[in-house]
Amino acid sequence: MSKKINTATQKTVIAVDVRNHGESPHASSHTYPDLASDVSSLITKLSIKQAVIIGHSMGGRTAMVLALSEPPKVSRLVVVDISPVSTAGILNNFFPKLMDTMKTVDFKNINNVVNARTVARDKLVASGVVDADSTGFILMNIGVKQDKSIGWLCNIDVLKRHFTDIASFPSEMIGKQYAGPTLFIGGDKSNYIPPDDIIGIKKIFPNAELEYVKDVGHNVHTEGPVEFLRLLKDFFQQRYKDLRVAIPIYLTVIQNVKIITYLYLGTIRVMLLNTLRTSCTFQICPKILSISFPRYVTTSTSYAETVDLAYSSYESTDDETSTRPPVVILHGLLGSKNNWNSMSKAIHKSTGRKVIGIDARNHGDSKHSPQHTYLHMAHDVMKLLKKLEISKVSLLGHSMGGRTAMVLSLLCSDLVSSLIVVDISPVKTSPQIFSMVNLFDAMAAVSIRSGIAMSKARKLADEQLKGVTTDVNLRNFLITNLIQTNTGSYSWRVNIPALKDNFQQNIASFPTTLKGLQYCGPTLFIGGSLSDYIGKNDLPEMQEYFPLAELQFIEGAGHWVHSQKPEKFLDMVCSFLQEK
Structure with missing residues (x-):
């Protein structure tokens, strides 16, 4: 999604791992003022005067607190499926159970991330907390930690201890306002932003608008990426023309999304380790250098x-x-x-x-x-x-x-x-390499209907590739190349025709x-x-x-x-x- 935002707006996009998530350092506290302060420090460090802040769920509340605390730094605000007025019941019921189950996963004697995610998925599904199709965003939190062990990259103990701080909007923000352009985007199958909340939202964000994406739940940007991007483009390009001073900063932190934004010359990846009060790892995509x-x-x-x-x-x-x-x-x-x-x-x-x-x-x-x-x-x-x-x-x-x-x-x-x-x-x-021709043909033959969720698309692709290889790790590797276009259709990121045409003579x-x-x-x-x-x-x-x-x-x-x-x-x- 960061990549699509970059393409749509032609602006640099910075994706941030907040404290206690992803590759950013762990800390003993986890409140919205803490998270907002971290992002503010990062903006200052990068010499950014103003930025568009896009936040999903916990990242959305972080974005709101930043806008209310330091409005000059926020040129406009996009909040995805979270409200400052009410808290969905599922937030209080689901996430504590999820974190308890995550704590029970045993990563001992597991020597690679693929196997670790398989073990964790089986544990989560067996617990009844989530079904198999919903484990993707949770399993992205598994990786190689700084001590080289494999496990959860998020700090489950601190997140659980501070869950009451996470589950509600901070009371110290009462009475503050952010008057800049603000867009709330909800999923119409989600109850995280009830329609009636717009009255209370406008007391805090007087220029706020509320839009819903049809037939999607809480993860609006992944379940309905085409409509989500359309709403962003309208918000950025049609209603507000002063984009020259702003850089979108994308906070998606309930699920550990490490979105890297590329444009031919690619991504500059920078790690701030000591200079921030609690540092963030972030990824920057420059425009093509002229x-x-x-x-x-x-x-x-x-x-x-x-x-x-x-x-x-x-x-x-x-x-x-x-x-x-x-x-x-x-x-x-x-x-x-x-x-x-x-x-x-x-x-x-x-x-x-x-x-x-x-x-x-x-x-x-x-x-x-x-x-x-x-x-x-x-x-x-x-x-x-x-x-x-x-x-x-x-x-x-x-x-x-x-x-x-x-x-x-x-x-x-x-x-x-x-x-x-x-x-x-x-x-x-190696004689094995010549089996690649069969993989090219199988990948080219994969057919997935437009508009379905990526998790379902991956599952369909996996089923269709089983005919050419029984190796689940190889199929998972191939499916990393599956992408969804801006129109909602699916295709392969790799150029299958060119690779097949050149394989025997030029690659093998x-x-x-x-x-x-x-x-x-x-x-x-x-x-x-x-x-x-x-x-x-x-x-x-x-x-x-x-x-x-x-x-x-x-x-x-x-x-x-x-x-x-x-x-x-x-x-x-x-x-x-x-x-x-």
């Missing part, structure tokens, strides 16, 4: 037409700028930079280096193209690094991204300080035209012991391309080494980066 670059990037070996790539950058503003090269991560076929989100953060935290995750062409949020070769992908990365004025990087690539990283190192060795290649070889191709094998080239910098190949993508005896031939190459295997891991054995993978990568 800088002119050549259509072609040339090297002594080839030239290729390039596309603009989306990227995420992980760095800490309170750390001293690292003098070591940033780590650039390139994902595999049908993946995206989002698949590497947790690992990117972990590498940044462990090494102190800036980490940049990139979406390859025809993947994620990057542009599509009919061409998809390793030379094209390498030149795309070169163009992005030139645009970012980065002269030296450590490359880390998995599978297709590993081959892209190898090609880039061979073509432009002066750009690469070190190279890590994950479970892919320049000298052989390493380009033979690079024989004779060498990258003589530090190189580490990491394989999964259960995978056949790197042969145990491949090292001598690898060293014809990469003379300093080392080869290590992680026991018990298959092709997706980084997600199947994340702790061992992180230790291996960080040790190599520290030494080299």
Whole structure:
């Protein structure tokens, strides 16, 4: 939704994890004045004079308190399915039971997030608190914590202790008013904003309007995204024309939504760790920079037409700028930079280096193209690094991204300080890779009717993909590419036709035209012991391309080494980066 708001308004969108949620620090208190103060500090830190504040549920009440406490900072206010006047009964009944059940989930001996979410889902459904289709927003709170353990990212103990503060609008706001443009959006199947509340709402927000989205419940923005976005566009563009001074800040915090907003040049991700009273982790999407670059990037070996790539950058503003090269991560076929989100953060935290995750062409949020070769992908990365004025990087690539990283190192060795290649070889191709053609066909054949909720769409896609693979983890991985368009229809984020057309000739094998080239910098190949993508005896031939190459295997891991054995993978990568 942040991405759609950005596209619709052409304004930077900042998505915030509030205290005790997501990646922001935990704190012992959790009141609306606390939350509003945190957001105010963030706005000040970013030198933003005024912002549009959009808040859902608890985030909506946070937004209201900020507008009432510091109205000059809020140019307009959007509150999604929560009222300052009344409290829905479900809020008092459902969430305490939910948090009690969440506390009973045992994450011991679980070594990856996918399995942890499966265990938690089964526990939640068995408790009767929620049904299977409603667990999505809860399970998003499961991830890798700072101590590297897997568990709930939200601070359940503090949230439960302060639930009375969360369940009602703070009484100290009585008598205050915010006179700026205000829009309340409710779901017509939800009871969080009764129609009669508008009378009391206007006493606090005299210019407030109340709109309802039909046939949706509390999570209006996910259940009815098309109508929700239309209401926002009308509110921003038709009624109020002074958008030039405002930046939308999106607070969705009852459910831990980590929405990253991308636009070709992608996202700058910043973590404020010490400077705020209670700091927030936030994500910023800049508009496309109006800088002119050549259509072609040339090297002594080839030239290729390039596309603009989306990227995420992980760095800490309170750390001293690292003098070591940033780590650039390139994902595999049908993946995206989002698949590497947790690992990117972990590498940044462990090494102190800036980490940049990139979406390859025809993947994620990057542009599509009919061409998809390793030379094209390498030149795309070169163009992005030139645009970012980065002269030296450590490359880390998995599978297709590993081959892209190898090609880039061979073509432009002066750009690469070190190279890590994950479970892919320049000298052989696993027979398993050729099954990808069946996956392309199966994905292209998936049919989902427009307008249904994303949770139902994912379920339908999963059912249709069962015919081609019984591996639930693989199906879940593929379904991360499912998106809903602004018209409500569903499609794949990846460019299936281009990938299928290029697969046999340009993706399945390493380009033979690079024989004779060498990258003589530090190189580490990491394989999964259960995978056949790197042969145990491949090292001598690898060293014809990469003379300093080392080869290590992680026991018990298959092709997706980084997600199947994340702790061992992180230790291996960080040790190599520290030494080299």
